[in-house]
Amino acid sequence: MRLYRLLLRLLPTDFRARHGAEMEAVFAEQLAETRRSGRGAVFRLFVRAALDIGLRNAAEMRRFDREGWMMGTRIWLDGVVADLTGAVRGFRRTPGFVLAAVATLSLGVGALTAVYSVVNGVVLTPLPYPDPDQLVVVYNEYPALDVTRARQSPGDLDDYREQADLLTDVGSVSTFPQTILESGQPRRVEVALVTPGFFSMLGVEPSPGRDIVAEDDHDVVIVSHAYWRDELGSRADALGTVLRFAGVSKRVIGVLPEGFRLVVPSSFGVPESPALWTPIPAQGWGRDSGDRTAHWMNVVGRLRPGATRAQLQEQMDAIAELQRELLPRRAEREARIQVAPLLDEIVRDVRPALVALFAAAGIVLLIACANVANLMLVRAQRRRSEIAVRTALGASHVRIVHGLLSEGLLLAAAGSFLGLALATVGVDAVLALEPDSVPRLADIALDFRVLGFVAVVTGAVTVVFSVAPAWLATRRDVVLAIRDAGRSGPTRRGHALSSSLIVAELALSLILLTGGGLLVRSFVALLDTDPGFATAGVLTFRAPLPASAFQQDPPEGYKGRPEHNFVRKPYYDELTRVLAQLPGVRSVGAIFPAPLSGEQSSSTYAVEGTTGAEEGDLASSQLVTPEYFETVGIDLLEGRTFLPEEIGDKLVIDQAMAETLWPGESAIGRRIEIGWWSGPIWGEVVGVVENVRTHSLREPNPLTVYRLGTVYAYSAMTMAMRVDGDPLALVDEVRAAVAQVEGEAPVIDIRLMSEYVDDQSARTRFVLALVGVFAALALGLAAIGLYGVIAYAVGQRTREYGIRLAFGAGRARVFRLVLRRGARLTGAGLALGVLGAFGMRHLVQPFLFGVEPTDPVTIVAMAALLGLVALVACSAPAGRATLVDPADSLRSE
Amino acid sequence: MKPIRYHILLALAGGPSHGAEIRRRVSSESDGAVVLYPAMLYGSLDELTAAGWIEEVDPPPEHASQQRWRFYALTPEGRSALEGETARLEAVVTRARSVLRPA
Numbered sequence: 001m002r003l004y005r006l007l008l009r010l011l012p013t014d015f016r017a018r019h020g021a022e023m024e025a026v027f028a029e030q031l032a033e034t035r036r037s038g039r040g041a042v043f044r045l046f047v048r049a050a051l052d053i054g055l056r057n058a059a060e061m062r063r064f065d066r067e068g069w070m071m072g073t074r075i076w077l078d079g080v081v082a083d084l085t086g087a088v089r090g091f092r093r094t095p096g097f098v099l100a101a102v103a104t105l106s107l108g109v110g111a112l113t114a115v116y117s118v119v120n121g122v123v124l125t126p127l128p129y130p131d132p133d134q135l136v137v138v139y140n141e142y143p144a145l146d147v148t149r150a151r152q153s154p155g156d157l158d159d160y161r162e163q164a165d166l167l168t169d170v171g172s173v174s175t176f177p178q179t180i181l182e183s184g185q186p187r188r189v190e191v192a193l194v195t196p197g198f199f200s201m202l203g204v205e206p207s208p209g210r211d212i213v214a215e216d217d218h219d220v221v222i223v224s225h226a227y228w229r230d231e232l233g234s235r236a237d238a239l240g241t242v243l244r245f246a247g248v249s250k251r252v253i254g255v256l257p258e259g260f261r262l263v264v265p266s267s268f269g270v271p272e273s274p275a276l277w278t279p280i281p282a283q284g285w286g287r288d289s290g291d292r293t294a295h296w297m298n299v300v301g302r303l304r305p306g307a308t309r310a311q312l313q314e315q316m317d318a319i320a321e322l323q324r325e326l327l328p329r330r331a332e333r334e335a336r337i338q339v340a341p342l343l344d345e346i347v348r349d350v351r352p353a354l355v356a357l358f359a360a361a362g363i364v365l366l367i368a369c370a371n372v373a374n375l376m377l378v379r380a381q382r383r384r385s386e387i388a389v390r391t392a393l394g395a396s397h398v399r400i401v402h403g404l405l406s407e408g409l410l411l412a413a414a415g416s417f418l419g420l421a422l423a424t425v426g427v428d429a430v431l432a433l434e435p436d437s438v439p440r441l442a443d444i445a446l447d448f449r450v451l452g453f454v455a456v457v458t459g460a461v462t463v464v465f466s467v468a469p470a471w472l473a474t475r476r477d478v479v480l481a482i483r484d485a486g487r488s489g490p491t492r493r494g495h496a497l498s499s500s501l502i503v504a505e506l507a508l509s510l511i512l513l514t515g516g517g518l519l520v521r522s523f524v525a526l527l528d529t530d531p532g533f534a535t536a537g538v539l540t541f542r543a544p545l546p547a548s549a550f551q552q553d554p555p556e557g558y559k560g561r562p563e564h565n566f567v568r569k570p571y572y573d574e575l576t577r578v579l580a581q582l583p584g585v586r587s588v589g590a591i592f593p594a595p596l597s598g599e600q601s602s603s604t605y606a607v608e609g610t611t612g613a614e615e616g617d618l619a620s621s622q623l624v625t626p627e628y629f630e631t632v633g634i635d636l637l638e639g640r641t642f643l644p645e646e647i648g649d650k651l652v653i654d655q656a657m658a659e660t661l662w663p664g665e666s667a668i669g670r671r672i673e674i675g676w677w678s679g680p681i682w683g684e685v686v687g688v689v690e691n692v693r694t695h696s697l698r699e700p701n702p703l704t705v706y707r708l709g710t711v712y713a714y715s716a717m718t719m720a721m722r723v724d725g726d727p728l729a730l731v732d733e734v735r736a737a738v739a740q741v742e743g744e745a746p747v748i749d750i751r752l753m754s755e756y757v758d759d760q761s762a763r764t765r766f767v768l769a770l771v772g773v774f775a776a777l778a779l780g781l782a783a784i785g786l787y788g789v790i791a792y793a794v795g796q797r798t799r800e801y802g803i804r805l806a807f808g809a810g811r812a813r814v815f816r817l818v819l820r821r822g823a824r825l826t827g828a829g830l831a832l833g834v835l836g837a838f839g840m841r842h843l844v845q846p847f848l849f850g851v852e853p854t855d856p857v858t859i860v861a862m863a864a865l866l867g868l869v870a871l872v873a874c875s876a877p878a879g880r881a882t883l884v885d886p887a888d889s890l891r892s893e
Numbered sequence: 894m895k896p897i898r899y900h901i902l903l904a905l906a907g908g909p910s911h912g913a914e915i916r917r918r919v920s921s922e923s924d925g926a927v928v929l930y931p932a933m934l935y936g937s938l939d940e941l942t943a944a945g946w947i948e949e950v951d952p953p954p955e956h957a958s959q960q961r962w963r964f965y966a967l968t969p970e971g972r973s974a975l976e977g978e979t980a981r982l983e984a985v986v987t988r989a990r991s992v993l994r995p996a
């Protein structure tokens with residue numbers, strides 16, 4: 001009969017309302033008659049009855065069609081509205097419950113949605129170019145050196161152009177800071193250097209104007225839309241305008257469309273919106289000569305439509321094979337060419353952070369769901385008699401479950417709505433926190449995908465926390481429930497359920513707390529790392545060369561290729577002299593690139609007597625002034641530093657390089673050939689200094705070679721001044737001093753050397769801040785959840801405690817009794833949480849420094865913290881249990 | 894007219910009745926050949942009501958205690974429809990006999 005009742009539910013509501021009961025009776029009669037004819041007949045009866053209802057259903061539907069589908073929808077809607085109004089009515093009676101549930105849910109949904117918005121913008125949104133899937137990044141790998149994602153030389157790019165016919169286009173983009181002399185103060189701007197046809201490869205057309213072509217030299221420039229608007233007044237005749245730069249003038253040949261952004265991997269070191277774009281200079285960059293010494297190109301290509309990346313990879317493998325035959329050093333390094341989708345490369349760095357944060361936010365949402373499920377459970381327990389009465393009066397289980405689901409849906413919808421609002425605020429907060437470590441910030445927005453995600457989460461959340469109470473509602477001990485009405489404690493089933501929910505919550509919190517603890521320890525370890533140079537009391541600023549400092553002719557005695565730009569007068573020497581005279585300045589030096597600034601410069605090198613530098617190994621190369629080492633406290637271990645009058649043919653190397661190249665011997669007087677933009681240069685080692693960490697705080701530098709940096713025009717050197725007292729008090733004097741040396745020279749980015757070091761921990765700090773917030777949320781929610789469960793249990797057992805007290809149990813004993821229950825739950829939660837923390841260790845691994853992901857100290861400390869909080873959460877209800885008046889309980893019995 | 898409807902009208906020709914009784918009458922009058930399943934039965938009752946051939950009536954006094962059942966009775970239109978259909982069936986049967994007899 002129950003089966004038949006279920007079948008009846010298939011019929012439209014109004015038909016069922018009119019005839020349902022009679023149909024049941026009729027069917028019961030039929031069933032009774034048929035039973036006499038055996039089981040087969042009964043089975044056939046059911047099949048027929050089902051068919052009968054199906055046919056009727058179809059007929060009724062046709063009737064709805066005739067009478068207008070509105071009718072049917074209205075009937076269905078009426079049911080939903082009835083459920084929902086019922087839910088609202090229920091909520092109005094318990095505003096506290098609603099408030100708690102909605103607030104909890106909004107925190108969980110908000111956290112997850114905020115993280116998802118970022119994931120959506122960074123990973124899921126396609127790149128803003130036509131056919132973005134065709135765009136690939138090409139890079140070199142040297143397995144023998146353990147080097148991957150290496151940049152390439154102009155010669156490599158020529159190879160791809162000529163031999164990789166599966167690429168319709170291939171090009172390169174890098175950046176090069178130049179000093180622009182337009183509009184008042186000379187300014188340092190990042191100028192993007194691109195290969196001909198770069199924009200057409202991306203699928204972008206300058207308008208007005210044209211793309212860069214092969215015949216262009218660096219005297220032409222394409223400007224961004226923003227530059228055109230702000231600096232050129234949106235003039236229609238802006239094309240042909242000549243912009244003056246230090247050392248060169250450039251004619252505007254195109255304006256990029258509004259909203260164009262360059263989205264490339266952060267390893268390219270190119271900003272998202274360079275204002276100016278020029279071709280790679282024809283001279284001095286090996287552009288047209290197919291140079292293979294300088295590896296500085298970031299190669300992007302567009303796959304031919306229909307070709308697969310695997311096919312392209314095969315082609316590249318073949319090219320790499322040829323290159324290995326031609327260039328012995330490549331063979332030695334087992335050089336390979338790798339192809340990867342552009343988008344993958346862009347998100348590669350940030351992916352671990354996003355995965356970890358998504359997991360963390362997911363955990364918060366799970367905990368929030370568990371809390372709300374517990375609240376619902378408690379509510380369902382309280383309403384057990386109500387539900388039982390309704391069941392007895394003929395409300396079907398389905399009906400009651402419908403009602404509970406409606407309640408859940410309402411709560412989830414309200415929570416999600418608030419959560420969405422929280423997420424918008426949260427995303428803004430995230431972006432404000434650390435914009436630099438996340439790519440594609442402009443693509444992060446609330447779009448339909450995010451809204452869809454929230455909808456899915458809402459649905460899932462509803463199901464998750466409505467299932468438990470609904471499960472309880474299907475219990476069939478109606479009589480028992482009615483009889484117990486008003487005085488029952490939680491049922492065994494509900495009890496076990498809420499206990500396991502709490503255990504799960506505590507376990508999840510411990511996972512998050514452990515992650516947070518590990519990050520804190522990494523952060524501290526990073527702060528404690530000695531970069532090898534002194535940062536305290538050192539003021540820095542960038543001092544690019546002013547236009548007047550350039551000259552075309554090399555200084556006397558210079559042995560490199562002649563086409564380079566050279567400094568006409570010793571600008572940095574002059575600057576050093578003037579700055580050193582400022583009050584409180586003890587020492588002044590200069591370096592390029594600035595340590596820990598993210599900029600890196602590498603050169604190939606080869607020791608005399610081996611292969612040439614053309615195919616030598618890579619070393620970090622830095623340009624310095626003689627006083628730099630002393631200024632930032634890098635100790636000289638052997639030999640001497642530079643002399644002011646030297647012109648670049650002397651070298652200082654670090655200890656690691658000396659020990660690698662000449663183990664056990666003195667490096668002084670040795671000769672090394674250095675690969676340089678303009679061709680290899682010989683240098684003689686005159687000194688050895690201690691190792692420093694200028695690339696990354698996390699690991700020691702690769703072998704480092706220092707050269708005297710005063711002669712080259714492209715060195716936008718960073719000045720460093722060791723100062724007594726507050727370095728920042730000197731800022732005005734510094735500006736004045738620079739103006740005194742060279743009126744139109746820019747002063748950029750004045751900051752303390754220690755800020756470069758602080759930036760190094762930015763990514764860890766970013767993840768730490770978010771995980772910290774999530775862990776705090778989790779801890780709070782779990783504590784509230786535990787408190788709620790224990791408090792409810794205490795409330796239910798008031799009588800029991802009263803009787804215990806009446807029979808002489810001490811208050812301490814009752815206190816312990818309650819606490820023991822909390823401790824059991826906490827213990828189970830902690831045990832599970834430790835297991836979970838082990839399971840999740842690979843998620844935090846990428847952010848850790850100086851600490852193992854399974855660090856026992858952290859895990860134990862966090863477990864202790866959680867235990868303590870749990871204890872506090874339990875002691876309040878436990879205290880209340882001891883205050884029960886025994887007389888009251890006895891009277892009420 | 895659909896056979897089911899004819900049978901229901903026929904069952905009601907003996908006086909007002911309710912669903913279960915109608916099913917029983919139809920079943921016994923056809924020697925169990927015509928089985929009315931509940932949805933078909935009540936669907937047809939709805940349709941016949943809508944057509945104006947039957948109507949819902951108060952339970953007769955002797956059944957007053959049976960509150961849960963809705964009683965249906967034949968309307969004059971229903972009666973004439975039943976008579977018309979019966980006449981048509983008779984004509985059909987007569988012709989069928991004349992065709993089948995020689996065999």
